[in-house]
Amino acid sequence: MKLKPVAYLEKGEFPLEEGEALRLYRAMRRARFFDEKAVTLQRQGRLGVYPPFMGQEAAQVGVALALGEGDWVVPSYRESAMLLARGLPIHVLILYWRAHPAGWGFPEGVRVVNPYIPIATQIPQAVGLALAGRYRGEDWVVATSIGDGGTSEGDFHEGLNFAAVFQAPVVFLVQNNGYAISVPRAKQMRVDYIARRAEGYGMPGVVVDGNDAFAVYLEAKKAVERARRGEGPTLLEALTYRLAPHTTSDDPTRYRTREEEEAWRRKDPILRLRKALEERGLWDEERERALLEELEEEFARELALADQAPEPRPEEIVEHVYKEMGPDQRRAYEALRRGLHVEEAW
Amino acid sequence: MVAEKTRLLNMVQAINEALDLALSRDGRVLVFGEDVGRLGGVFRVTEGLQAKHGESRVFDTPLAESGILGMAIGLAMGGMRPVAEIQFAGFLYPALDQILSHLGRWRHRSRGRVGLPVVVRAPYGGGVHTPEQHADSPEAILAHAPGVKVVIPSSPERAKGLLLSAIEDEDPVFFLEAIKLYRSARAPVPEGYYTLPLGKARVVRQGKAATLIGYGGMVEVMLEAAEVAAREGVEVMVVDLETLVPLDEDTLLEAVRETGRAVVVYEAMRTGGFGAEVAARIAEGAIDHLEAPVLRVAGYDAPYPPFSAIEDLYRPNARRVLAALRKVLTY
Numbered sequence: 223m224k225l226k227p228v229a230y231l232e233k234g235e236f237p238l239e240e241g242e243a244l245r246l247y248r249a250m251r252r253a254r255f256f257d258e259k260a261v262t263l264q265r266q267g268r269l270g271v272y273p274p275f276m277g278q279e280a281a282q283v284g285v286a287l288a289l290g291e292g293d294w295v296v297p298s299y300r301e302s303a304m305l306l307a308r309g310l311p312i313h314v315l316i317l318y319w320r321a322h323p324a325g326w327g328f329p330e331g332v333r334v335v336n337p338y339i340p341i342a343t344q345i346p347q348a349v350g351l352a353l354a355g356r357y358r359g360e361d362w363v364v365a366t367s368i369g370d371g372g373t374s375e376g377d378f379h380e381g382l383n384f385a386a387v388f389q390a391p392v393v394f395l396v397q398n399n400g401y402a403i404s405v406p407r408a409k410q411m412r413v414d415y416i417a418r419r420a421e422g423y424g425m426p427g428v429v430v431d432g433n434d435a436f437a438v439y440l441e442a443k444k445a446v447e448r449a450r451r452g453e454g455p456t457l458l459e460a461l462t463y464r465l466a467p468h469t470t471s472d473d474p475t476r477y478r479t480r481e482e483e484e485a486w487r488r489k490d491p492i493l494r495l496r497k498a499l500e501e502r503g504l505w506d507e508e509r510e511r512a513l514l515e516e517l518e519e520e521f522a523r524e525l526a527l528a529d530q531a532p533e534p535r536p537e538e539i540v541e542h543v544y545k546e547m548g549p550d551q552r553r554a555y556e557a558l559r560r561g562l563h564v565e566e567a568w
Numbered sequence: 569m570v571a572e573k574t575r576l577l578n579m580v581q582a583i584n585e586a587l588d589l590a591l592s593r594d595g596r597v598l599v600f601g602e603d604v605g606r607l608g609g610v611f612r613v614t615e616g617l618q619a620k621h622g623e624s625r626v627f628d629t630p631l632a633e634s635g636i637l638g639m640a641i642g643l644a645m646g647g648m649r650p651v652a653e654i655q656f657a658g659f660l661y662p663a664l665d666q667i668l669s670h671l672g673r674w675r676h677r678s679r680g681r682v683g684l685p686v687v688v689r690a691p692y693g694g695g696v697h698t699p700e701q702h703a704d705s706p707e708a709i710l711a712h713a714p715g716v717k718v719v720i721p722s723s724p725e726r727a728k729g730l731l732l733s734a735i736e737d738e739d740p741v742f743f744l745e746a747i748k749l750y751r752s753a754r755a756p757v758p759e760g761y762y763t764l765p766l767g768k769a770r771v772v773r774q775g776k777a778a779t780l781i782g783y784g785g786m787v788e789v790m791l792e793a794a795e796v797a798a799r800e801g802v803e804v805m806v807v808d809l810e811t812l813v814p815l816d817e818d819t820l821l822e823a824v825r826e827t828g829r830a831v832v833v834y835e836a837m838r839t840g841g842f843g844a845e846v847a848a849r850i851a852e853g854a855i856d857h858l859e860a861p862v863l864r865v866a867g868y869d870a871p872y873p874p875f876s877a878i879e880d881l882y883r884p885n886a887r888r889v890l891a892a893l894r895k896v897l898t899y
Contacts (some may be wrong), residue, residue, distance in 0.1 A: 244671070255641030296642075335645070336677055340669045346635045347670065350642020357624070357648055369732075380635030385576070387630055542680040543715050545738040548767065548814030 225415045227461055228441055231494045237436055240504055246287060247495050247505065250279040250511065253303035254492055255517040256312060257466075260302070260319065263525075264470045270321050273300045274466035277433070280491035281397045281460035283307045283440025285365050288446050292333065297350040298368040298396070299337040300464075303431035304367065308334050312524035317531055323538055325529045327420045333362070342372045343382030345394070352390040352449075363449045365442070367395040371402020373416050382457065386423040391449035393442060396459045397432065403468045405475035420457035432460030433491040465490070536561070574725075579749050582724035582757045583613050583689075584730040587651065589761050591621045594649060597735060599626045600703075601636060601653030601689075610655060611691060611750055613621035615791025616726060633659055637666035637688070641674070644740075657692035657744055658704030659878040668795035670776040673741045686740040687731075693785045693835055694883045695748035697876040703747070703883075704872055705836035710742045711812045711845070717741045718812040719766055722749065722787035725757045726810065729764030737766060744787030771823060775803035778829035778896055781846055783809040783821065786833045786884060793889035804893065812842055819852045820846065828859040835883050838866035860899035863892045 230237055238246075257276050263269040275282060278300070286295060286307035295301070302315055309332050317325025318337070326563060328334055335351075338344040347368035355362040372378060385392045396416050397404050400407050413419065420427025428436040428445070438460055445456035463486040467474045474483075499505035537558040540551040547555060557567035577585070590597045599617060601609075605628040608615030618626040628637050633654055640650040654660050660667070694703035710718050719734055719741055719808045729746065734741035772787065773794050780790040788804045797804050807823045809815070824830045831852055833842035836887035843899045847862040873882050 323679060326677055327681045330681075340665060343638065343665055343669055346638025346666070347642035347645070350644070351634075351638035351646045352642070353639070354643045354646020357596075357643075358646065376898045377634050377638060377665070380630070380632040381638060383632065384635045384639055485802055540677045542678075544675065544814075545680075545683055545715075549817060550814065 225427070227429045227431045228437045229434050230436040231434045233430070235436070235441060236498060236502060240502070241437075243495070243499060244504060246439060247285060247499055249283045249287060249307045250303070250435060250492050250495065251513060252517055253279050253283060253306050255514070256302065256306060257314070259521055260316075261466070261470060263316070269316065269319050271469050271471055272319050273469045275300050275303050275464065276464035277486065277490065278397055278399060278462050279303050279440050280435040280495070281395065281432040281462045282367070284435050284460075285367070285393065285395050285442040285458070287455060288439055288442035289363065289365055290446070292360065293363045293365065293446070294333045294335065294351055296335045296344045296351065296364055298341075298344060298367050298369065298372065299339055299366050305334050309331060310334055312521060313527035314523040316525065320528070321402070322531055323534050342368060342377035342381070343376030344368075345377050346384055348392055348473060349381050349385045349388065349390045352392045353388055355391065357443050361391075361450050362519050363393065363446050365393045365395060365446070366482060367397060369402065370396060370398040370400065370407050370416060371405065371410055373419075374410050382423045382425070382455070385455040386425045386531055389452065389454035390544060392455040393441070393445040393449060394455065394457045398459055399462050399464045401464070401468070401477070403472065403519065404523065417457050417459035418557070423457075425455045425457055427457045427459070429459045429461065431557055432462030433489045433494060435491055435495050462491075464488075474538045573759045575759065576754040577757040578751045578754045579721070579723050579724045580611055580613050581728050583727040583731055584615060584617070585757070586728045587614060587617055587878060588620065590651070590732060590735045591617065591625055593761065596647065596649040597625070597651060598643065598648055599653070600629050601650045602629060602655050603629050604628060604653050605760055609653065609745070613689075614653065632711065633663040634660070634666055637663040637671065640686045641666060641670055641684055645682055649685050649692070649735060651687040651689065653872065654672050654688060654690040656702045656704070657690040657706050657875065658701035660690060660706055664709070667710070667716065672713045674715075675730070675739065676715060682742050683738045685738050685835045688740070689743045689745065691747045691750070692744040693746045693748060694872055694879055695785060695801070697879060698747070698874070700871075700874040702774065703874070705834070705867070707744055707812055708836055708840055708842045708845070711842055715740065715814035716768060718727070718744070720744045720746070720784035720812065721812065722808050722810065724755045724783055726764060728757055729762050730766065732761060733763040733766050736763060737781065741766070742849055744784060748785045749788070758830045767811045767816055769809045769811070769816045769819040770805055770809045771805060771819070773804070775805040775807040776827060777802045777804050778831065778893055779805045779807060779823045779827045780824070780831050780833060780889065780893070781807045781809065783812065786835060789884055789886055790833055790889060793887040793893065796886060796890060797893060809846070815849070817849055820849065823859040824850050824854045828857050830858070831861045831865060831889065831892045831896060832862065833865045833884050836865050837869055838864060839869050841866050859895040863893045863896055865889050
C-alpha cells in the first residue's frame with residue numbers, strides 16, 4: 223500500500239471557506255505567540271521547564287479546531303497549542319507550567335485533560351473516555367495526541383487495539399516531528415509511515431503534511447465525523463518538525479544539523495498559511511500588526527492573573543489525595559496547617 | 569447494616585452476588601476484563617452476569633492489562649463506575665504505569681475535580697498450587713501507590729459487603745481476593761444489598777497473651793495457630809486488617825498495647841512487604857507497651873515457588889506462626 227501525505231498549501235490549493243481559514247490562522251498565531259512568551263518566561267525564571275511546540279501549530283490547531291464543543295482533548299505534554307485552541311485560559315496554562323496547584327485543576331467547561339508526562343499512557347485512557355460518552359448517550363469524540371517516539375510504547379498499541387475492538391470514537395493524532403528527544407525516527411521504527419500501522423489494528427490510517435493547516439484540519443474533520451457517526455477510530459499522522467528544543471533544558475545542536483532546521487524553517491506552518499491568506503487578499507502586514515497587539519495585551523492580562531495566584535499552602539500536599547482524608551493525611555494536614563512538619567507535631 | 573437472612577455461600581458466590589447487585593443498582597457500573605463475559609471468569613466469579621446484564625455492561629476485553637486499567641481510568645473520568653478484573657494479581661505488573669502514574673493521582677492532580685471511582689478486582693496469593701506468577705501477593709506495591717485504597721477480605725460475608733463499599737467509594741480501590749479462600753469454605757452471607765466500612769480493622773479472636781496481625785488468606789492460618797495455642801492454654805488475639813490503605817492504626821495499636829506482643833503474618837515476600845509497614849507502625853506507636861520484638865512470618869525473599877512440594881514451605885502456615893508466637897512469648 224502506498225501512502226501519500228495529504229497536502230494543499232504547497233500546491234496552491236485553498237479548500238476552505240475564508241472565515242475558517244482565518245480562524246485557523248489566528249489560533250495558530252496566538253499559539254506561537256504564547257510559545258515564544260513561555261520560553262522567554264522560562265529564561266527569566268518565571269516558568270518551570272517548558273516543552274515548546276514551535277513548528278507544530280498546524281498539526282495541533284488543525285485537530286483542535288476540527289472538534290465540536292462537546293468533544294475532548296487528551297493531550298501529551300507538548301500540546302499547549304491544542305489546549306489554547308480549545309479555550310483553556312492562558313493564565314491556567316502558565317500556572318500549569320509553573321507547577322502551581324492552581325494550574326492543575328483545569329476549569330469547568332473546557333473539555334481538556336491535564337498534559338500527560340508519562341509517554342503513551344493517555345492513549346488507552348482516551349479510549350475509555352470516548353466509550354463513557356457512548357454509555358452516557360452523549361456523542362463526544364476524543365482527540366488524543368502523541369509523538370513519533372511515543373508510538374513505540376506498549377500503551378500506544380494496547381490503546382489503538384482497544385479502540386478498534388470497541389469502535390471507540392477517538393482520533394489518534396501522531397505528531398511525527400522526527401525525534402524522540404534526540405533519537406531520530408529511523409532508530410525508533412522500521413516503517414515509513416506510522417499511519418501504516420492503522421491497518422494492523424483495523425482502522426483507517428491517514429498521513430498529512432503536518433505543516434499544512436488545511437490538510438490537518440480537513441482530515442481531522444473527516445475523522446471526527448466518522449467517529450461521531452459510530453464508525454470508530456482513525457489514526458492521523460501529521461508529518462512535522464519542532465523548530466525548538468525538546469524542552470527548555472535540551473540542546474538540539476547535539477543531535478541535528480543547522481541545515482535540517484533551516485529546511486524545516488522554510489516550511490513553517492504559520493508562514494505558509496499566511497502566504498496563502500495574503501495571496502487571496504485576506505491578510506496583510508497591518509492586520510498582522512493589529513493581531514499581535516491584541517495578543518500582547520491578552521498575554522499581559524493573563525500573566526498578571528497568573529502572578530496573582532496565591533502561594534500554595536503547605537497543607538495542600540495532602541489535600542485531594544482521597545475524597546475524604548484517611549487518618550494519615552489528616553494527621554499530616556493538621557501539622558502542616560500549624561506550620562509544622564508531621565514529626566514536630568507528634 | 570447487615571440483613572437478617574443468610575445463606576451459606578463460598579467467596580466466589582458472595583462476590584458474584586455483590587457484582588450482580590451493583591450492576592442492578594447503578595447503571596454506571598461496568599464489569600470487564602479478560603474472560604469475564606461469556607466464560608464468567610477463570611474462577612467463575614462473574615458467572616451469569618453477562619447473560620443477565622447484557623454485553624455492554626459485562627464484557628470481555630483484549631488481553632492487555634495496561635489497556636484495561638487505562639480504559640477504566642478513561643471510563644471513570646467520563647462518569648462511569650468501572651469494576652475491572654485482572655485475572656491474577658501477579659499480572660498487574662504491566663499495568664503499574666497506569667496505576668502509579670495516573671489511577672491514584674487524578675484526584676490530587678485535578679485539585680479534587682476528577683476522582684476515579686474505579687475498582688480493580690484481582691485474585692492473589694498462594695495455597696492452591698498454581699503456575700509461576702499466579703500466586704503473587706503484590707499488595708505492598710499497591711499500598712505504596714498514593715491515592716488508591718487496598719482492601720483484602722477474609723470471608724464470604726466480608727467480601728460481599730466490602731466489595732459493595734468499594735464500588736460505592738469515590739476513589740480507586742484494589743480489591744484483592746485470596747485464591748485459597750475462593751472455594752475453601754462456605755459461610756453465612758446476608759441476603760440483599762449491604763455494605764461494610766472500608767478502613768476498619770477488626771479483632772476476630774480475643775486473647776491476652778499476644779496479638780497476631782494479618783489479612784486475607786492469612787486470617788485462617790492465624791486462627792488455626794490461635795486454636796492450637798488455645799489448646800495449650802495460651803489465648804492469643806487475632807486481628808484482620810481487612811483494609812491496608814487507609815490503615816486503621818488505632819485498632820491495630822490498641823490490640824498490640826493490650827497484649828504487649830505482636831506477630832505480623834503475610835504471604836508476600838518478607839522484605840518491604842506490608843507486614844514491614846505494620847511492624848514499623850507498632851514501633852512508632854506502641855513501643856512502650858512491647859514486651860518483645862515484633863516478629864514477622866512472611867514469604868521468603870525469593871519469588872513465590874510454582875512447585876507444589878515446596879510451595880507449602882514458602883507460604884506461612886500455622887506451624888510457622890506458632891514458632892514465632894513461642895519466640896515472642898518467651899522473649
